Amino acid sequence: MAGDPIDAGGQTPLARVPTGIPGLDTVLRGGLLTAGIYIVRGEPGAGKTIFGNQLCFNHAAAGNRAVYVTLLAETHDRMMQHMQTMSFFDRARIPDGIYYVNGFHVLVEDGIKEFIDLLRREIRTHNATLLILDGLVATEESSGSDREFRKFIHELQAHIAIEGCTALLLTNGRRNEYHPEHTMVDGLIELHDVLFGTQTERELEVRKFRGTDALRGRHSFRITDRGIVVYPRIEALLARPTADDQWPDERCATGVNQLDAMLGGGIPRGTATLVLGASGSGKTSLGLHFLSRSSALEPGLLFGFYEMPLRLRHKAAGLGIKLDGLIEQGQLEFLWYPPTEDILDALGDRLLEAVRRRRVKRLVIDGLLGFQEIAADRPHRIGRFLTALANELRVLNVTTVYTAETRNLIGGVIEGPTSGLSTIAENLILLRYVEIRSQLRRLISIVKMRDSDFDSSLREFRITATGIELARTFDSAEAILSGFPQLKTEELPADNAARRPRVK
Amino acid sequence: MATVLVVDDEFGIVDVLETILTDEGYRVLTACNGKQGLVRLSEEKPDVILSDFMMPILGGGEMLRTMAAQPAYRRIPVIMMSSLGEDVIAERCKGYAAFLHKPFRVAAVLSTVARVLGTGANDAA
Numbered sequence: 001m002a003g004d005p006i007d008a009g010g011q012t013p014l015a016r017v018p019t020g021i022p023g024l025d026t027v028l029r030g031g032l033l034t035a036g037i038y039i040v041r042g043e044p045g046a047g048k049t050i051f052g053n054q055l056c057f058n059h060a061a062a063g064n065r066a067v068y069v070t071l072l073a074e075t076h077d078r079m080m081q082h083m084q085t086m087s088f089f090d091r092a093r094i095p096d097g098i099y100y101v102n103g104f105h106v107l108v109e110d111g112i113k114e115f116i117d118l119l120r121r122e123i124r125t126h127n128a129t130l131l132i133l134d135g136l137v138a139t140e141e142s143s144g145s146d147r148e149f150r151k152f153i154h155e156l157q158a159h160i161a162i163e164g165c166t167a168l169l170l171t172n173g174r175r176n177e178y179h180p181e182h183t184m185v186d187g188l189i190e191l192h193d194v195l196f197g198t199q200t201e202r203e204l205e206v207r208k209f210r211g212t213d214a215l216r217g218r219h220s221f222r223i224t225d226r227g228i229v230v231y232p233r234i235e236a237l238l239a240r241p242t243a244d245d246q247w248p249d250e251r252c253a254t255g256v257n258q259l260d261a262m263l264g265g266g267i268p269r270g271t272a273t274l275v276l277g278a279s280g281s282g283k284t285s286l287g288l289h290f291l292s293r294s295s296a297l298e299p300g301l302l303f304g305f306y307e308m309p310l311r312l313r314h315k316a317a318g319l320g321i322k323l324d325g326l327i328e329q330g331q332l333e334f335l336w337y338p339p340t341e342d343i344l345d346a347l348g349d350r351l352l353e354a355v356r357r358r359r360v361k362r363l364v365i366d367g368l369l370g371f372q373e374i375a376a377d378r379p380h381r382i383g384r385f386l387t388a389l390a391n392e393l394r395v396l397n398v399t400t401v402y403t404a405e406t407r408n409l410i411g412g413v414i415e416g417p418t419s420g421l422s423t424i425a426e427n428l429i430l431l432r433y434v435e436i437r438s439q440l441r442r443l444i445s446i447v448k449m450r451d452s453d454f455d456s457s458l459r460e461f462r463i464t465a466t467g468i469e470l471a472r473t474f475d476s477a478e479a480i481l482s483g484f485p486q487l488k489t490e491e492l493p494a495d496n497a498a499r500r501p502r503v504k
Numbered sequence: 505m506a507t508v509l510v511v512d513d514e515f516g517i518v519d520v521l522e523t524i525l526t527d528e529g530y531r532v533l534t535a536c537n538g539k540q541g542l543v544r545l546s547e548e549k550p551d552v553i554l555s556d557f558m559m560p561i562l563g564g565g566e567m568l569r570t571m572a573a574q575p576a577y578r579r580i581p582v583i584m585m586s587s588l589g590e591d592v593i594a595e596r597c598k599g600y601a602a603f604l605h606k607p608f609r610v611a612a613v614l615s616t617v618a619r620v621l622g623t624g625a626n627d628a629a
Contacts, residue, residue: 075514076558077587078607088620094558101560102513105536118560166620241576 005139017130020058020088021051023090023230024351026237027206027215029120029314032168033186034129035161036210037153039136041173042191047202047223048170048176050086052132052193054143054227058098067128068100071107071135076100086227099126104135107142113271115139115445120159136171146180153184153437159235160211175205185212196377199341221342231345235384241395246270251400252298255289255321258470262446262455269361271450272390272400272424274368277431281442282463283403286431290401290466291332292323300332303351305370307480309334320466325473333358339373343382348389352446361398362502376396383423390424395434426450431461444470506621507531507552511541511567513559517606521554524610525617529611539563544572545577552620554604554613557586557593565597572599579621 018031025031032038039307042048056066060435079100083089094100101122107115123131133139143149160167164430175192175264181187182188188208194201202221206214215237244266251266258264265272275283284307294300300311312334326332335354337347347370355363368386375382402425427448433440445458460471508530510521515536522532533550535541539562541555556618557564565585571577577583581601584593604612 064616075516075607081607091592092590095563095592100558102515103514103560104514105518106560109536116570122560 001344002358010021017059018062020062021228022226022232022486023219023232024204024220024228026203026232027154028209028225029213029215032166033211033354035164036186037160037167037169037184038187038189039169039182039185040189040191041082041171043174043193044172046191046193046318047221047228049073049134050083050223052134052168052170053227053490054086054088056098056130056132057090057093058449060093061090064130065096065126065128066098067122067126067315068121068132068134069103070100071102071104071133071138073134076102084359086225088227097126098185102137103133104138107138112139112143112148114131114151115142116155117157120154120163123163123396125167125282128163131165131167132170133167134170136169140171148166150184151181153181157184165207166416172298182208191221194241199377201343222347224345231343231349232385233347235381235388236347238388238392239392241307241384243395245395247396248397253293254286255292255319256468256470258459258472259286259444262457262459262470263449264452264454265460267399267427268403268450268452269399269427270394270397272393272402273427273429274421274425275401275403275431276406278433279405280330281431282316282468283313283405283431284366285319285463285468286429287366287401287403288312288321289325290321291362291364292321292326292327294332294362296331297330298361299330299358300326300364300368301358301360302332302333302352302364303354304364305339305373306367307336311334330358330447336476337370339367339370342374344375344378344385347371348385351389352392353359355387355396355398363393363398365400365402367418368402387423423498505529505531506551507533507548508617509533509535509541509544509553510533510555511538511559511564512555512556513537513545514556517556517585521613524613528614538567538570538602541567543572545580547623549576550580552601552617553580553582554617555584557584557588557597565593566598568597577581583616583620 015034016031016277017034018025019028027032040048040051052068059066099122103115103118106118119131139152143152156167165171165196175190189207190205190207192203192205194203202223203218204221205395206216215232217233217236219230219232221228227364248269250269252269253260253266255265277283277285287302291300291302297318304312313323323332327334333354335350337350354360371386372382374386430445430447432443434443442461443458444461446454446456508525510518510532514622518534518536522534523530531546533544535544539551539578555564555567561629568582571580583602583604584597584600585604585606586593587606591603593603602611602616
């Protein structure tokens with residue numbers, strides 16, 4: 001039984017039955033309520049039968065007993081053939097831990113009353129603390145009237161309460177269809193298969209959950225070889241970070257000494273820095289420098305979407321940045337998730353899992369646009385998702401560097417990849433190209449830093465075989481921006497609109 | 505004409521077995537659980553029983569135990585059917601004549617029934 005601080009009114013927490021389905025107990029704040037009755041509804045193929053079976057096997061694995069009653073469903077042998085491909089399936093749990101019966105004949109030939117009697121007897125005979133009834137719709141069809149069907153639910157509720165058994169009734173149905181029995185049960189969980197453009201995504205929604213709170217709204221889920229895996233919506237799960245904020249007042253070296261000097265000693269620890277620049281401007285290279293300072297005390301992680309780990313290692317080697325040893329010693333990890341078909345919250349979950357698993361303190365998220373591309377069909381989510389993620393990383397005292405590509409390659413106006421970037425990053429570093437006499441030159445500037453002073457001058461920088469090298473002074477940058485690199489700084493015009501970039 | 509009693513809670517399986525056995529010339533009786541199977545036994549004496557293991561009200565194992573305790577039923581051969589392995593069934597059921605693993609093919613059902621009936625006939629002789 002999982003305790004639940006949210007259980008009503010500060011009273012004794014309600015006893016719960018953990019589902020053991022990854023992510024679902026988080027959504028349910030600990031599990032189903034013991035002796036509660038729940039409807040799990042979804043269209044054919046939504047995953048209801050897997051849901052019911054997974055729950056049974058998890059329940060049995062915890063030393064409990066379950067009865068699985070089918071009505072108009074696939075035969076038990078076929079069901080088991082399908083289930084045995086999933087890791088939760090353990091044939092040794094049958095029949096002592098899970099007992100499968102078909103109740104359709106009794107329901108049709110003998111009626112509802114006998115069917116309830118069958119359920120009651122099966123619960124008692126097998127000492128079951130979990131009952132799955134797969135095919136509630138058949139019960140409804142066999143009822144003479146709505147009233148008789150509601151009476152069936154009511155009687156079943158009374159029986160399971162007295163037996164201390166939790167019941168799940170699996171049924172077909174579409175989203176937003178309401179039935180009178182929904183008012184009678186303790187909870188309603190819906191499984192959906194939603195089409196976004198040409199991509200489908202499975203979603204779970206807890207529409208009703210008596211006696212306690214649940215994470216409201218839709219949560220993505222997948223049917224994997226582990227069965228159902230639910231990914232709670234990050235902005236709902238981490239609406240508030242899991243710990244108090246920290247203020248270490250320390251600096252974290254970037255791996256580029258001249259940049260650290262401009263930053264007043266490095267990036268403030270536990271903050272997020274956005275490195276914004278055009279394609280090829282050096283964002284990833286800067287990230288690799290940052291990760292080159294990973295250590296046993298400050299494990300590093302590169303979470304990227306575009307460049308594969310092997311290529312990044314070669315890239316680092318080409319810049320004279322030695323990462324292989326760090327990777328071999330477990331002080332640095334590269335994770336790569338191409339922005340093809342994926343679930344936004346699954347990405348967030350993987351990121352946070354990797355951070356927590358290795359207690360990562362230096363994180364580079366290479367290509368913020370990757371999150372946007374995954375969530376292209378739900379652009380309204382991205383701001384809140386990134387804000388929740390960034391806040392959680394802060395309380396985990398992770399110093400994060402996000403790289404993001406600007407839309408325009410050259411020019412004085414910088415267009416960021418998304419709005420609201422100030423909520424995810426306290427610090428902003430700009431990398432720009434400037435064209436001067438048919439040559440592209442690179443400039444770096446610090447636009448903002450959390451509550452600390454910094455050198456706001458523009459610096460020219462180069463990417464060489466020994467990595468990023470900044471000019472010692474801002475003279476060359478000033479000359480480049482003036483369009484007269486051959487002139488000395490004291491000769492530059494005082495008013496030059498191109499000198500300071502405007503960030504949208 | 506031999507009589508076969510099919511005991512299974514899954515009506516689809518009962519229907520299929522009833523059809524294929526009838527087509528082969530058997531007389532078929534049906535029951536949807538062990539309790540109902542015992543009721544059928546009290547009414548008629550089949551030559552062979554095909555019984556599922558996991559059923560509501562009374563499972564195949566319990567039905568077999570009840571039959572073993574009654575001399576009148578003791579010699580009726582029972583073919584156990586299950587999607588579980590035979591090792592699981594063997595642990596829980598004593599005295600069954602043969603085992604059919606679900607899902608099964610028609611040929612397996614017919615050959616098993618014929619084999620068991622042959623055995624039963626020899627025993628009876």
